[in-house]
Amino acid sequence: MSEQTPPPERAAESPAPQPETQAPPQQQRANGGRDGVILEVTDIHTYYGSIHALKGISLQVREGEIVTLIGANGAGKSTTLRSINGLNNPRKGRIVFQGKDITNDPAHSIVKMGISQSPEGRRLFPHMSVLENLEMGAFQRTDRQNFKEDLDRVYALFPRLAERKTQRAGTLSGGEQQMVAMGRALMARPKLVMLDEPSMGLAPIFVERIFEIVKEINQQGTPILLVEQNAMMALDVAHRGYVMETGHIALTDDAKALAKNEQVQKAYLGMD
Amino acid sequence: MNVFFIGLTNGAVYGLVALGYTLVYGILQLINFAHGDVFALSGLVAFSVLSGKFLGITSDDSMVIIIGALLLCLILTMPLFAVGNALIELVAYRRLRTAPRLAPLITAVGVSFIVQNVGLAVYDVEFYGATELLPRSNAIEIGSFAYQWNKLIVLLIVVPLLVSLTWFVRSTRQGKAMRATAQDKDASAMMGINVNRTISVTFALAGALAAAAGLLFLLQFNMRYDTGFQLGLFAFTAAVLGGIGNLSGAVLGATIIGLIEAFNEGLRWGHPLDGAWFFPDVGAPSDWTRAVIFGILIAILVFRPEGLLGERTAEGT
Ligand SMILES: Nc1ncnc2c1ncn2[C@@H]1O[C@H](COP(=O)(O)OP(=O)(O)OP(=O)(O)O)[C@@H](O)[C@H]1O
Numbered sequence: 001m002s003e004q005t006p007p008p009e010r011a012a013e014s015p016a017p018q019p020e021t022q023a024p025p026q027q028q029r030a031n032g033g034r035d036g037v038i039l040e041v042t043d044i045h046t047y048y049g050s051i052h053a054l055k056g057i058s059l060q061v062r063e064g065e066i067v068t069l070i071g072a073n074g075a076g077k078s079t080t081l082r083s084i085n086g087l088n089n090p091r092k093g094r095i096v097f098q099g100k101d102i103t104n105d106p107a108h109s110i111v112k113m114g115i116s117q118s119p120e121g122r123r124l125f126p127h128m129s130v131l132e133n134l135e136m137g138a139f140q141r142t143d144r145q146n147f148k149e150d151l152d153r154v155y156a157l158f159p160r161l162a163e164r165k166t167q168r169a170g171t172l173s174g175g176e177q178q179m180v181a182m183g184r185a186l187m188a189r190p191k192l193v194m195l196d197e198p199s200m201g202l203a204p205i206f207v208e209r210i211f212e213i214v215k216e217i218n219q220q221g222t223p224i225l226l227v228e229q230n231a232m233m234a235l236d237v238a239h240r241g242y243v244m245e246t247g248h249i250a251l252t253d254d255a256k257a258l259a260k261n262e263q264v265q266k267a268y269l270g271m272d
Numbered sequence: 273m274n275v276f277f278i279g280l281t282n283g284a285v286y287g288l289v290a291l292g293y294t295l296v297y298g299i300l301q302l303i304n305f306a307h308g309d310v311f312a313l314s315g316l317v318a319f320s321v322l323s324g325k326f327l328g329i330t331s332d333d334s335m336v337i338i339i340g341a342l343l344l345c346l347i348l349t350m351p352l353f354a355v356g357n358a359l360i361e362l363v364a365y366r367r368l369r370t371a372p373r374l375a376p377l378i379t380a381v382g383v384s385f386i387v388q389n390v391g392l393a394v395y396d397v398e399f400y401g402a403t404e405l406l407p408r409s410n411a412i413e414i415g416s417f418a419y420q421w422n423k424l425i426v427l428l429i430v431v432p433l434l435v436s437l438t439w440f441v442r443s444t445r446q447g448k449a450m451r452a453t454a455q456d457k458d459a460s461a462m463m464g465i466n467v468n469r470t471i472s473v474t475f476a477l478a479g480a481l482a483a484a485a486g487l488l489f490l491l492q493f494n495m496r497y498d499t500g501f502q503l504g505l506f507a508f509t510a511a512v513l514g515g516i517g518n519l520s521g522a523v524l525g526a527t528i529i530g531l532i533e534a535f536n537e538g539l540r541w542g543h544p545l546d547g548a549w550f551f552p553d554v555g556a557p558s559d560w561t562r563a564v565i566f567g568i569l570i571a572i573l574v575f576r577p578e579g580l581l582g583e584r585t586a587e588g589t
Pocket residue numbers: 048051053071072073074075076077078079080120229
């Protein structure tokens with residue numbers, strides 16, 4: 001194999017900001033940092049006890065974007081989300097959300113600032129009904145009057161949940177549980193949603209639907225940080241992507257370029 | 273019939289303590305061995321409040337004064353032990369939250385000894401009781417059915433407490449946070465619930481209920497620094513019987529244990545072995561209460577570990 005097409009930027013070697021190749025659709029009011037950057041993660045190191053899980057991760061999410069984080073099992077994708085959401089605060093580095101340093105904030109106050117998520121494995125409250133789970137999503141909100149409106153929005157995205165609202169979450173099918181997890185994240189009226197493998201374990205028809213919904217949520221104005229095993233689909237809906245390898249970012253580029261990148265194709269898209 | 277009501281009354285006291293075990297277990301999967309001792313210490317403190325220099329209540333005072341004093345005592349001891357129990361969690365258990373389960377369990381045994389020793393240091397080995405404070409005259413009397421004042425007060429205090437606890441857990445924001453935290457701590461934190469504060473509130477509730485139980489016990493029986501050991505085990509058995517982690521289960525289990533104890537001791541039936549030639553003297557039935565109750569504990573653990581009202585779930589869920 002000889003020379004390749006233009007090599008993707010290597011994140012570690014070029015800390016300079018990305019050229020705006022493909023601007024996301026709604027590049028509106030700069031709600032915080034420069035260039036509409038809403039979340040800025042800079043060189044974070046996160047540990048599980050003595051296990052050094054993240055060895056200097058940097059990434060950004062801008063207003064209106066879908067950013068995807070792909071990589072093999074154990075690369076540290078979920079750990080990156082847990083560092084941002086406050087469940088595993090990093091020991092080194094900085095996380096800035098809407099201009100505020102949230103590096104060491106506890107999880108419950110980060111939700112209040114506007115980051116919500118659908119975690120890996122869904123993590124519903126199994127003994128509560130679908131409706132109660134959705135209510136828990138709005139737990140930290142004080143504006144109760146908008147609650148009904150948001151519930152209608154979630155039911156519009158997932159009509160199945162309206163039918164099942166009194167059923168206990170633990171007895172739902174995997175796909176239905178995934179819908180509850182995403183709906184619950186939206187009930188927080190987030191300014192950024194993080195989705196950890198929303199398509200995991202779902203039938204192909206559900207997978208397509210989930211990605212359509214990811215796009216729909218984004219088009220309604222919410223930026224999304226999407227962790228996925230299904231790199232093909234993820235790169236298809238995302239504006240930009242980061243490829244993780246054992247605790248660091250190996251590659252970053254806009255999603256179209258990553259999908260064409262040979263290394264990515266070999267490693268994550270199952271092509272030769 | 274009277275035996276039945278004695279059982280119900282004792283069961284109500286066990287129930288308050290059992291709720292403390294079950295609340296804490298539900299949220300931390302920790303058997304808080306110190307809980308029985310917190311109960312005993314609260315009873316002794318209640319004695320100090322009621323007697324001597326402080327309130328100086330005697331059975332000669334009028335019913336209104338006595339009941340007022342009892343309520344005042346609860347207003348003092350319940351918040352005191354709520355805070356105390358929350359502090360125990362903060363100091364002894366919080367840092368071990370992610371440690372293997374054995375570590376907090378051993379710590380709980382340690383805390384149990386510490387609390388007991390505080391009781392011993394302050395109150396020595398003597399027994400204290402306020403059993404004469406409330407008249408044993410009948411408060412309600414219909415035919416052969418009689419209910420005495422000193423038993424009635426127990427239900428008068430326990431029933432409102434259970435109603436408010438149920439309301440709190442079912443309907444308040446903090447109660448919802450408790451139920452969510454019991455099901456999944458990480459997910460709860462992701463919903464914006466302050467998990468640490470929720471656990472503190474749970475311990476505080478358990479402590480307050482134990483303080484109420486301490487006073488009620490003091491009105492029925494004599495107690496001292498180590499009374500909490502056996503009563504704690506009875507209450508724990510009740511919690512397991514009903515399904516540990518399940519609030520109604522704890523009350524149901526405690527009622528059953530109270531009734532078993534009362535019938536075992538009250539009916540003076542002969543034990544099957546009593547007087548048999550090979551084992552002529554097995555003693556009074558009350559000597560057997562503990563054996564019966566712990567026999568039940570073992571039987572549940574073997575045959576139905578999830579308890580009467582508990583659900584069969586995988587470990588740790
Ligand atoms: N609770 C934990 N304790 C110890 N190590 C952990 C823990 N959770 C994750 N790790 C380790 O941290 C590394 C990163 O894990 P992480 O879950 O972030 O990977 P991932 O990229 O999300 O993988 P997957 O695609 O399988 O979900 C792995 O090596 C994993 O073994």
